[in-house]
Amino acid sequence: MSGTHRLGAPIGLLLLLGIAGCAPVAPWERGNLAKPNMALDTDALEAAFMRHAYSAKETASGGYGVGGGGCGCN
Amino acid sequence: MASEAVAVAATKHSGLAALTAAALALPGLVPEAEAAAGAAGTAASGLDSRYSRYEESGGRMRVEVYQAAAQARVTDRLSLRVNGVKDVMSGASPMAVVRGGDGKLGLVMSGASIRDERDAVDLSASYELDDATLGLDVGRSSENDYNSNFFNIDGRWNLNRKTTTLAAGYGFASDNVWAVSHLDGRTDRLPGVGGGKASHQGLLGVTQVLDKNSLLQLNLTYGDSAGFLSDPYKWVLVGNRLVEDNRPSQRRQFGVLLRYVRHFAALNEAALHLDYRFYSDSWDVDAHTFEASWHQPLAYGWQLVPNFRYYSQDSADFYAPIFEMARCNEPHHSSDYRLAGFGAVAGGVRLENEFFGRLRVAGGIEFYERRKDLGFSGGAGTAADNFSFSVFSFGLNLKF
Numbered sequence: 001m002s003g004t005h006r007l008g009a010p011i012g013l014l015l016l017l018g019i020a021g022c023a024p025v026a027p028w029e030r031g032n033l034a035k036p037n038m039a040l041d042t043d044a045l046e047a048a049f050m051r052h053a054y055s056a057k058e059t060a061s062g063g064y065g066v067g068g069g070g071c072g073c074n
Numbered sequence: 075m076a077s078e079a080v081a082v083a084a085t086k087h088s089g090l091a092a093l094t095a096a097a098l099a100l101p102g103l104v105p106e107a108e109a110a111a112g113a114a115g116t117a118a119s120g121l122d123s124r125y126s127r128y129e130e131s132g133g134r135m136r137v138e139v140y141q142a143a144a145q146a147r148v149t150d151r152l153s154l155r156v157n158g159v160k161d162v163m164s165g166a167s168p169m170a171v172v173r174g175g176d177g178k179l180g181l182v183m184s185g186a187s188i189r190d191e192r193d194a195v196d197l198s199a200s201y202e203l204d205d206a207t208l209g210l211d212v213g214r215s216s217e218n219d220y221n222s223n224f225f226n227i228d229g230r231w232n233l234n235r236k237t238t239t240l241a242a243g244y245g246f247a248s249d250n251v252w253a254v255s256h257l258d259g260r261t262d263r264l265p266g267v268g269g270g271k272a273s274h275q276g277l278l279g280v281t282q283v284l285d286k287n288s289l290l291q292l293n294l295t296y297g298d299s300a301g302f303l304s305d306p307y308k309w310v311l312v313g314n315r316l317v318e319d320n321r322p323s324q325r326r327q328f329g330v331l332l333r334y335v336r337h338f339a340a341l342n343e344a345a346l347h348l349d350y351r352f353y354s355d356s357w358d359v360d361a362h363t364f365e366a367s368w369h370q371p372l373a374y375g376w377q378l379v380p381n382f383r384y385y386s387q388d389s390a391d392f393y394a395p396i397f398e399m400a401r402c403n404e405p406h407h408s409s410d411y412r413l414a415g416f417g418a419v420a421g422g423v424r425l426e427n428e429f430f431g432r433l434r435v436a437g438g439i440e441f442y443e444r445r446k447d448l449g450f451s452g453g454a455g456t457a458a459d460n461f462s463f464s465v466f467s468f469g470l471n472l473k474f
Contacts, residue, residue: 037369049465068226
Protein backbone atom coordinates (compact mmCIF):
# COMPACT_ATOMS: atom_id res chain seq x y z
CA MET A 1 0.00 0.00 0.00
CA SER A 2 2.87 2.25 -0.81
CA GLY A 3 0.80 4.77 -2.70
CA THR A 4 -1.80 5.34 -0.04
CA HIS A 5 0.03 8.01 1.87
CA ARG A 6 1.28 9.66 -1.32
CA LEU A 7 -2.23 10.32 -2.56
CA GLY A 8 -4.03 11.01 0.70
CA ALA A 9 -2.86 14.59 1.09
CA PRO A 10 -3.49 15.73 -2.52
CA ILE A 11 -6.96 14.22 -2.56
CA GLY A 12 -7.87 15.75 0.80
CA LEU A 13 -6.60 19.12 -0.39
CA LEU A 14 -8.56 18.80 -3.62
CA LEU A 15 -11.74 18.04 -1.71
CA LEU A 16 -11.25 20.93 0.68
CA LEU A 17 -10.61 23.30 -2.22
CA GLY A 18 -13.67 21.94 -4.01
CA ILE A 19 -15.96 22.45 -1.05
CA ALA A 20 -14.42 25.78 -0.12
CA GLY A 21 -15.04 26.98 -3.66
CA CYS A 22 -18.71 26.02 -3.64
CA ALA A 23 -21.18 28.74 -4.39
CA PRO A 24 -24.41 28.63 -2.36
CA VAL A 25 -27.06 26.86 -4.46
CA ALA A 26 -30.67 27.48 -3.51
CA PRO A 27 -33.17 24.65 -3.92
CA TRP A 28 -34.85 26.36 -6.89
CA GLU A 29 -31.49 26.57 -8.66
CA ARG A 30 -31.00 22.82 -8.67
CA GLY A 31 -33.11 21.92 -11.69
CA ASN A 32 -30.07 21.01 -13.80
CA LEU A 33 -28.60 18.89 -11.02
CA ALA A 34 -31.86 16.93 -10.80
CA LYS A 35 -31.84 15.87 -14.45
CA PRO A 36 -31.62 12.09 -15.01
CA ASN A 37 -28.32 12.30 -16.89
CA MET A 38 -26.76 14.03 -13.85
CA ALA A 39 -27.23 10.94 -11.67
CA LEU A 40 -23.90 9.48 -10.62
CA ASP A 41 -25.07 6.15 -12.07
CA THR A 42 -27.56 6.71 -14.86
CA ASP A 43 -28.11 2.98 -15.51
CA ALA A 44 -27.84 1.02 -12.27
CA LEU A 45 -27.93 -2.50 -13.75
CA GLU A 46 -25.36 -1.66 -16.41
CA ALA A 47 -23.06 -0.10 -13.83
CA ALA A 48 -23.42 -3.12 -11.54
CA PHE A 49 -22.64 -5.60 -14.31
CA MET A 50 -19.68 -3.73 -15.77
CA ARG A 51 -18.08 -3.23 -12.35
CA HIS A 52 -18.54 -6.93 -11.70
CA ALA A 53 -16.91 -7.77 -15.05
CA TYR A 54 -13.96 -5.44 -14.47
CA SER A 55 -13.38 -6.69 -10.92
CA ALA A 56 -13.31 -10.28 -12.23
CA LYS A 57 -10.49 -9.41 -14.67
CA GLU A 58 -8.51 -6.86 -12.68
CA THR A 59 -7.13 -6.60 -9.16
CA ALA A 60 -8.77 -3.31 -8.22
CA SER A 61 -12.35 -3.24 -7.08
CA GLY A 62 -14.72 -1.25 -4.92
CA GLY A 63 -15.04 2.44 -4.24
CA TYR A 64 -18.64 2.79 -5.37
CA GLY A 65 -20.27 1.25 -2.28
CA VAL A 66 -19.90 -1.50 0.25
CA GLY A 67 -20.72 -5.14 -0.03
CA GLY A 68 -21.99 -7.51 -2.62
CA GLY A 69 -21.02 -11.14 -2.83
CA GLY A 70 -17.83 -12.52 -4.29
CA CYS A 71 -17.69 -14.95 -7.17
CA GLY A 72 -15.50 -17.69 -8.55
CA CYS A 73 -15.04 -15.81 -11.80
CA ASN A 74 -12.03 -16.82 -13.89
CA MET B 75 -59.22 39.86 -10.65
CA ALA B 76 -58.53 38.77 -7.12
CA SER B 77 -59.24 35.17 -7.98
CA GLU B 78 -56.90 35.41 -10.99
CA ALA B 79 -54.14 36.69 -8.73
CA VAL B 80 -54.72 33.84 -6.33
CA ALA B 81 -54.65 31.37 -9.22
CA VAL B 82 -51.39 32.80 -10.56
CA ALA B 83 -49.88 32.76 -7.09
CA ALA B 84 -51.00 29.16 -6.61
CA THR B 85 -49.53 28.17 -9.96
CA LYS B 86 -46.22 29.83 -9.12
CA HIS B 87 -46.26 28.21 -5.73
CA SER B 88 -46.96 24.70 -7.05
CA GLY B 89 -44.39 25.12 -9.79
CA LEU B 90 -41.81 26.23 -7.27
CA ALA B 91 -42.77 23.40 -4.96
CA ALA B 92 -42.42 20.85 -7.76
CA LEU B 93 -39.07 22.25 -8.80
CA THR B 94 -37.90 22.35 -5.21
CA ALA B 95 -39.00 18.78 -4.62
CA ALA B 96 -37.16 17.65 -7.74
CA ALA B 97 -34.10 19.62 -6.78
CA LEU B 98 -34.02 18.21 -3.29
CA ALA B 99 -34.07 14.71 -4.73
CA LEU B 100 -30.75 15.25 -6.43
CA PRO B 101 -29.59 12.11 -8.19
CA GLY B 102 -26.12 12.42 -6.83
CA LEU B 103 -27.27 12.82 -3.29
CA VAL B 104 -29.65 9.92 -2.86
CA PRO B 105 -28.63 6.65 -1.21
CA GLU B 106 -27.02 3.95 -3.33
CA ALA B 107 -30.04 1.69 -2.95
CA GLU B 108 -32.33 4.43 -4.15
CA ALA B 109 -29.98 5.47 -6.90
CA ALA B 110 -30.17 1.90 -8.11
CA ALA B 111 -33.92 2.26 -8.48
CA GLY B 112 -33.91 4.11 -11.74
CA ALA B 113 -32.33 6.58 -14.05
CA ALA B 114 -33.55 9.56 -12.07
CA GLY B 115 -32.32 8.07 -8.86
CA THR B 116 -35.67 8.38 -7.15
CA ALA B 117 -37.17 5.68 -4.99
CA ALA B 118 -40.26 5.28 -7.17
CA SER B 119 -41.66 1.81 -7.68
CA GLY B 120 -40.47 0.05 -10.80
CA LEU B 121 -39.09 -2.97 -12.61
CA ASP B 122 -35.66 -3.22 -14.23
CA SER B 123 -34.40 -5.97 -16.51
CA ARG B 124 -31.27 -6.37 -18.57
CA TYR B 125 -29.69 -8.98 -20.81
CA SER B 126 -25.96 -8.92 -21.55
CA ARG B 127 -23.71 -11.15 -23.61
CA TYR B 128 -20.06 -11.14 -22.54
CA GLU B 129 -17.51 -12.82 -24.82
CA GLU B 130 -13.73 -13.03 -24.55
CA SER B 131 -11.31 -13.38 -27.45
CA GLY B 132 -9.62 -16.63 -28.42
CA GLY B 133 -12.48 -18.91 -27.41
CA ARG B 134 -12.14 -18.07 -23.72
CA MET B 135 -15.09 -17.34 -21.44
CA ARG B 136 -18.55 -16.53 -22.71
CA VAL B 137 -21.25 -15.42 -20.27
CA GLU B 138 -24.95 -14.79 -20.77
CA VAL B 139 -26.16 -12.46 -18.02
CA TYR B 140 -29.78 -11.97 -16.99
CA GLN B 141 -30.50 -9.22 -14.45
CA ALA B 142 -33.85 -8.26 -12.94
CA ALA B 143 -34.84 -5.95 -10.12
CA ALA B 144 -38.09 -4.77 -8.59
CA GLN B 145 -38.51 -1.81 -6.28
CA ALA B 146 -41.57 -0.76 -4.33
CA ARG B 147 -42.17 2.28 -2.16
CA VAL B 148 -44.06 0.73 0.74
CA THR B 149 -44.66 3.93 2.72
CA ASP B 150 -43.58 7.54 2.41
CA ARG B 151 -40.36 6.57 4.15
CA LEU B 152 -39.78 2.88 3.41
CA SER B 153 -38.69 1.33 0.11
CA LEU B 154 -37.91 -2.32 -0.62
CA ARG B 155 -35.92 -3.71 -3.50
CA VAL B 156 -35.17 -7.23 -4.67
CA ASN B 157 -32.37 -7.79 -7.15
CA GLY B 158 -31.56 -11.00 -9.04
CA VAL B 159 -28.75 -12.04 -11.40
CA LYS B 160 -28.22 -15.24 -13.35
CA ASP B 161 -24.94 -15.85 -15.18
CA VAL B 162 -24.56 -18.77 -17.59
CA MET B 163 -20.85 -19.30 -18.20
CA SER B 164 -19.00 -21.51 -20.67
CA GLY B 165 -15.59 -21.68 -22.32
CA ALA B 166 -11.98 -21.98 -21.28
CA SER B 167 -9.85 -20.25 -18.68
CA PRO B 168 -6.08 -19.93 -18.18
CA MET B 169 -4.69 -22.41 -15.64
CA ALA B 170 -0.94 -21.83 -15.84
CA VAL B 171 1.87 -20.15 -17.76
CA VAL B 172 4.58 -22.40 -19.21
CA ARG B 173 7.61 -21.99 -21.46
CA GLY B 174 7.28 -23.59 -24.86
CA GLY B 175 9.93 -25.38 -26.84
CA ASP B 176 10.76 -22.12 -28.64
CA GLY B 177 11.43 -20.43 -25.33
CA LYS B 178 8.30 -18.29 -25.50
CA LEU B 179 5.76 -18.17 -22.69
CA GLY B 180 2.34 -19.63 -23.37
CA LEU B 181 -0.83 -20.49 -21.52
CA VAL B 182 -2.20 -23.82 -20.41
CA MET B 183 -5.95 -23.51 -20.80
CA SER B 184 -8.63 -25.47 -19.00
CA GLY B 185 -10.07 -26.64 -22.32
CA ALA B 186 -13.53 -25.60 -23.36
CA SER B 187 -15.03 -27.74 -20.63
CA ILE B 188 -16.10 -25.10 -18.11
CA ARG B 189 -19.84 -24.80 -17.75
CA ASP B 190 -21.26 -23.10 -14.71
CA GLU B 191 -24.14 -20.96 -13.58
CA ARG B 192 -24.17 -18.25 -10.96
CA ASP B 193 -27.39 -17.28 -9.21
CA ALA B 194 -27.38 -14.22 -7.00
CA VAL B 195 -30.21 -12.53 -5.16
CA ASP B 196 -30.31 -9.73 -2.62
CA LEU B 197 -33.05 -7.93 -0.76
CA SER B 198 -32.60 -4.37 0.41
CA ALA B 199 -34.62 -1.93 2.49
CA SER B 200 -34.19 1.81 2.61
CA TYR B 201 -35.73 4.01 5.30
CA GLU B 202 -35.81 7.79 4.99
CA LEU B 203 -35.62 10.12 7.95
CA ASP B 204 -35.98 13.88 7.68
CA ASP B 205 -32.32 14.51 6.86
CA ALA B 206 -30.92 11.00 6.60
CA THR B 207 -31.46 7.64 4.97
CA LEU B 208 -30.65 4.23 6.40
CA GLY B 209 -30.17 1.13 4.26
CA LEU B 210 -29.88 -2.62 4.80
CA ASP B 211 -29.04 -5.21 2.15
CA VAL B 212 -28.86 -9.01 2.55
CA GLY B 213 -27.97 -11.44 -0.20
CA ARG B 214 -26.52 -14.70 -1.46
CA SER B 215 -24.60 -15.75 -4.56
CA SER B 216 -24.01 -19.40 -5.51
CA GLU B 217 -22.17 -21.37 -8.21
CA ASN B 218 -21.23 -25.01 -8.42
CA ASP B 219 -17.79 -24.16 -7.01
CA TYR B 220 -18.39 -20.97 -5.03
CA ASN B 221 -20.94 -19.45 -2.68
CA SER B 222 -21.16 -16.14 -0.89
CA ASN B 223 -23.48 -14.82 1.81
CA PHE B 224 -23.37 -11.13 2.57
CA PHE B 225 -25.02 -8.17 4.22
CA ASN B 226 -24.43 -4.42 4.08
CA ILE B 227 -25.63 -1.46 6.10
CA ASP B 228 -25.26 2.16 5.16
CA GLY B 229 -26.37 5.61 6.25
CA ARG B 230 -26.47 8.98 4.54
CA TRP B 231 -26.89 12.37 6.14
CA ASN B 232 -27.84 15.58 4.36
CA LEU B 233 -26.20 18.80 5.50
CA ASN B 234 -26.06 22.43 4.41
CA ARG B 235 -29.62 22.46 3.06
CA LYS B 236 -28.94 19.23 1.19
CA THR B 237 -25.95 20.50 -0.74
CA THR B 238 -23.68 18.14 1.19
CA THR B 239 -24.28 14.45 1.85
CA LEU B 240 -22.11 12.37 4.13
CA ALA B 241 -22.16 8.59 3.73
CA ALA B 242 -20.92 5.69 5.82
CA GLY B 243 -21.30 1.99 5.15
CA TYR B 244 -20.18 -1.42 6.32
CA GLY B 245 -20.36 -4.75 4.53
CA PHE B 246 -19.56 -8.33 5.49
CA ALA B 247 -19.28 -11.36 3.22
CA SER B 248 -18.67 -15.00 4.08
CA ASP B 249 -17.49 -16.97 1.03
CA ASN B 250 -16.54 -20.56 0.29
CA VAL B 251 -14.65 -21.75 -2.77
CA TRP B 252 -13.74 -25.23 -3.98
CA ALA B 253 -12.83 -26.93 -7.25
CA VAL B 254 -14.91 -29.22 -9.42
CA SER B 255 -14.09 -31.47 -12.36
CA HIS B 256 -16.17 -31.76 -15.51
CA LEU B 257 -15.91 -35.29 -16.91
CA ASP B 258 -18.38 -37.20 -19.05
CA GLY B 259 -21.01 -34.56 -18.46
CA ARG B 260 -20.70 -34.93 -14.69
CA THR B 261 -19.60 -32.24 -12.28
CA ASP B 262 -17.74 -33.62 -9.26
CA ARG B 263 -16.27 -31.73 -6.33
CA LEU B 264 -12.53 -32.27 -5.87
CA PRO B 265 -11.78 -33.12 -2.24
CA GLY B 266 -9.31 -31.13 -0.18
CA VAL B 267 -9.15 -28.11 -2.48
CA GLY B 268 -10.37 -24.65 -1.48
CA GLY B 269 -11.64 -23.12 1.74
CA GLY B 270 -13.55 -20.25 3.27
CA LYS B 271 -12.89 -16.56 3.66
CA ALA B 272 -14.43 -13.64 5.53
CA SER B 273 -14.40 -10.11 4.17
CA HIS B 274 -15.14 -6.83 5.91
CA GLN B 275 -15.49 -3.56 4.05
CA GLY B 276 -16.09 0.00 5.18
CA LEU B 277 -16.91 3.19 3.30
CA LEU B 278 -16.82 6.88 4.13
CA GLY B 279 -17.99 9.34 1.50
CA VAL B 280 -19.05 12.87 0.83
CA THR B 281 -21.05 14.27 -2.08
CA GLN B 282 -20.95 18.03 -2.56
CA VAL B 283 -22.94 20.31 -4.86
CA LEU B 284 -20.30 22.65 -6.27
CA ASP B 285 -22.65 25.01 -8.10
CA LYS B 286 -25.97 24.80 -9.93
CA ASN B 287 -24.37 22.73 -12.72
CA SER B 288 -21.88 20.41 -11.07
CA LEU B 289 -21.29 18.08 -8.16
CA LEU B 290 -18.37 16.11 -6.75
CA GLN B 291 -18.21 12.86 -4.81
CA LEU B 292 -15.34 11.39 -2.82
CA ASN B 293 -15.47 7.87 -1.39
CA LEU B 294 -12.86 6.14 0.75
CA THR B 295 -13.12 2.36 1.11
CA TYR B 296 -11.18 -0.06 3.21
CA GLY B 297 -11.44 -3.85 3.03
CA ASP B 298 -9.95 -6.71 5.00
CA SER B 299 -10.24 -10.31 3.78
CA ALA B 300 -8.93 -13.37 5.60
CA GLY B 301 -8.99 -17.06 4.78
CA PHE B 302 -8.49 -18.98 1.54
CA LEU B 303 -7.65 -16.29 -1.02
CA SER B 304 -5.95 -18.49 -3.62
CA ASP B 305 -7.53 -19.77 -6.83
CA PRO B 306 -8.09 -23.55 -6.74
CA TYR B 307 -7.90 -23.77 -10.55
CA LYS B 308 -4.57 -21.98 -10.98
CA TRP B 309 -1.13 -23.58 -11.12
CA VAL B 310 2.33 -22.04 -11.10
CA LEU B 311 5.52 -23.21 -12.78
CA VAL B 312 8.25 -23.15 -10.11
CA GLY B 313 11.53 -24.52 -11.43
CA ASN B 314 10.38 -27.45 -13.52
CA ARG B 315 7.36 -28.31 -11.39
CA LEU B 316 3.74 -27.15 -11.56
CA VAL B 317 2.53 -26.33 -8.06
CA GLU B 318 -0.74 -24.99 -6.72
CA ASP B 319 -1.42 -21.25 -6.68
CA ASN B 320 -0.66 -20.08 -3.14
CA ARG B 321 -1.46 -16.56 -1.89
CA PRO B 322 -1.29 -14.92 1.53
CA SER B 323 -4.26 -15.66 3.76
CA GLN B 324 -4.94 -11.98 4.43
CA ARG B 325 -5.45 -9.01 2.19
CA ARG B 326 -6.13 -5.39 3.04
CA GLN B 327 -7.48 -3.16 0.29
CA PHE B 328 -7.75 0.60 0.18
CA GLY B 329 -9.55 2.70 -2.42
CA VAL B 330 -10.18 6.35 -3.18
CA LEU B 331 -12.87 7.21 -5.70
CA LEU B 332 -13.40 10.72 -7.01
CA ARG B 333 -16.42 11.45 -9.23
CA TYR B 334 -17.35 14.67 -10.98
CA VAL B 335 -20.54 15.40 -12.93
CA ARG B 336 -21.22 18.58 -14.90
CA HIS B 337 -24.25 19.81 -16.81
CA PHE B 338 -23.97 21.71 -20.12
CA ALA B 339 -27.19 23.59 -20.85
CA ALA B 340 -25.83 25.10 -24.07
CA LEU B 341 -25.16 21.66 -25.52
CA ASN B 342 -28.77 20.48 -25.45
CA GLU B 343 -28.67 19.63 -21.75
CA ALA B 344 -25.68 17.28 -22.08
CA ALA B 345 -23.76 15.94 -19.07
CA LEU B 346 -20.12 15.01 -18.54
CA HIS B 347 -19.15 12.30 -16.04
CA LEU B 348 -15.53 11.86 -14.91
CA ASP B 349 -14.32 9.21 -12.44
CA TYR B 350 -10.89 8.49 -11.06
CA ARG B 351 -10.10 5.66 -8.63
CA PHE B 352 -6.86 4.90 -6.87
CA TYR B 353 -6.50 1.41 -5.40
CA SER B 354 -3.78 -0.07 -3.23
CA ASP B 355 -3.56 -3.34 -1.33
CA SER B 356 -1.29 -5.25 1.04
CA TRP B 357 -0.22 -7.56 -1.81
CA ASP B 358 1.65 -4.51 -3.14
CA VAL B 359 -0.69 -3.85 -6.04
CA ASP B 360 -1.41 -0.21 -6.91
CA ALA B 361 -3.95 0.55 -9.62
CA HIS B 362 -5.41 3.62 -11.34
CA THR B 363 -8.77 3.75 -13.13
CA PHE B 364 -9.96 6.66 -15.28
CA GLU B 365 -13.48 6.77 -16.70
CA ALA B 366 -15.30 9.37 -18.76
CA SER B 367 -18.74 9.41 -20.34
CA TRP B 368 -20.71 12.01 -22.27
CA HIS B 369 -24.51 11.96 -22.02
CA GLN B 370 -25.85 13.71 -25.12
CA PRO B 371 -29.61 14.21 -25.54
CA LEU B 372 -30.72 13.98 -29.18
CA ALA B 373 -34.03 14.55 -30.93
CA TYR B 374 -37.28 12.83 -29.93
CA GLY B 375 -36.05 11.90 -26.46
CA TRP B 376 -33.13 9.77 -27.58
CA GLN B 377 -29.85 10.00 -25.71
CA LEU B 378 -26.42 8.80 -26.81
CA VAL B 379 -23.84 7.92 -24.15
CA PRO B 380 -20.29 7.22 -25.38
CA ASN B 381 -17.78 6.22 -22.72
CA PHE B 382 -14.06 5.61 -22.35
CA ARG B 383 -12.09 3.81 -19.64
CA TYR B 384 -8.39 3.36 -18.94
CA TYR B 385 -6.91 1.09 -16.29
CA SER B 386 -3.34 0.41 -15.14
CA GLN B 387 -1.98 -1.77 -12.35
CA ASP B 388 1.37 -3.10 -11.24
CA SER B 389 1.97 -6.67 -10.13
CA ALA B 390 1.58 -8.37 -6.76
CA ASP B 391 4.83 -8.99 -4.88
CA PHE B 392 4.43 -12.78 -5.16
CA TYR B 393 3.50 -12.75 -8.87
CA ALA B 394 5.63 -13.87 -11.79
CA PRO B 395 4.63 -15.47 -15.09
CA ILE B 396 6.95 -18.36 -14.16
CA PHE B 397 9.45 -18.84 -11.33
CA GLU B 398 12.72 -20.05 -12.81
CA MET B 399 13.73 -21.70 -9.55
CA ALA B 400 12.26 -22.56 -6.19
CA ARG B 401 12.40 -19.68 -3.70
CA CYS B 402 13.60 -20.31 -0.19
CA ASN B 403 11.31 -19.06 2.58
CA GLU B 404 8.82 -17.70 0.04
CA PRO B 405 5.72 -19.85 0.26
CA HIS B 406 3.52 -17.58 -1.86
CA HIS B 407 3.49 -17.63 -5.64
CA SER B 408 0.96 -17.01 -8.35
CA SER B 409 0.91 -16.54 -12.11
CA ASP B 410 -2.72 -15.43 -12.21
CA TYR B 411 -2.99 -12.84 -14.99
CA ARG B 412 -5.10 -10.64 -12.70
CA LEU B 413 -2.14 -10.13 -10.39
CA ALA B 414 0.23 -9.14 -13.21
CA GLY B 415 1.27 -5.67 -14.27
CA PHE B 416 -0.79 -4.55 -17.26
CA GLY B 417 -3.03 -1.88 -18.70
CA ALA B 418 -6.43 -1.93 -20.36
CA VAL B 419 -8.50 0.41 -22.49
CA ALA B 420 -12.23 0.13 -22.98
CA GLY B 421 -14.84 2.09 -24.83
CA GLY B 422 -18.44 1.80 -25.77
CA VAL B 423 -21.69 3.52 -26.49
CA ARG B 424 -25.25 3.28 -25.19
CA LEU B 425 -28.41 4.51 -26.91
CA GLU B 426 -31.53 5.03 -24.82
CA ASN B 427 -34.97 6.56 -24.80
CA GLU B 428 -37.97 6.81 -22.51
CA PHE B 429 -41.47 6.25 -23.85
CA PHE B 430 -44.76 7.40 -22.26
CA GLY B 431 -42.77 8.77 -19.32
CA ARG B 432 -42.57 5.25 -17.92
CA LEU B 433 -40.74 2.81 -20.17
CA ARG B 434 -37.02 3.29 -20.65
CA VAL B 435 -35.26 1.27 -23.36
CA ALA B 436 -31.47 1.06 -23.63
CA GLY B 437 -29.02 -0.88 -25.76
CA GLY B 438 -25.25 -0.77 -25.66
CA ILE B 439 -21.96 -2.22 -26.75
CA GLU B 440 -18.59 -2.20 -24.96
CA PHE B 441 -15.10 -3.33 -26.04
CA TYR B 442 -12.18 -4.00 -23.68
CA GLU B 443 -8.54 -4.61 -24.58
CA ARG B 444 -6.03 -5.83 -21.98
CA ARG B 445 -2.34 -5.70 -22.82
CA LYS B 446 0.89 -6.04 -20.91
CA ASP B 447 2.37 -2.93 -22.54
CA LEU B 448 -0.64 -0.63 -22.01
CA GLY B 449 0.03 -0.06 -18.33
CA PHE B 450 2.24 2.68 -16.87
CA SER B 451 2.51 1.09 -13.43
CA GLY B 452 5.24 -1.41 -14.25
CA GLY B 453 5.60 -4.81 -12.64
CA ALA B 454 5.98 -8.33 -13.95
CA GLY B 455 3.75 -9.77 -16.62
CA THR B 456 3.61 -11.47 -19.97
CA ALA B 457 2.00 -10.71 -23.31
CA ALA B 458 0.76 -14.30 -23.32
CA ASP B 459 -2.00 -13.08 -20.97
CA ASN B 460 -3.27 -10.41 -23.38
CA PHE B 461 -6.93 -10.75 -24.29
CA SER B 462 -10.00 -8.70 -25.12
CA PHE B 463 -13.71 -8.96 -24.49
CA SER B 464 -16.93 -7.44 -25.79
CA VAL B 465 -20.29 -6.89 -24.13
CA PHE B 466 -23.60 -6.43 -25.93
CA SER B 467 -26.55 -5.47 -23.75
CA PHE B 468 -30.21 -4.55 -23.85
CA GLY B 469 -32.27 -3.23 -20.95
CA LEU B 470 -35.85 -2.28 -20.08
CA ASN B 471 -36.94 -0.16 -17.13
CA LEU B 472 -40.59 0.34 -16.22
CA LYS B 473 -41.62 2.98 -13.67
CA PHE B 474 -45.01 2.86 -11.93
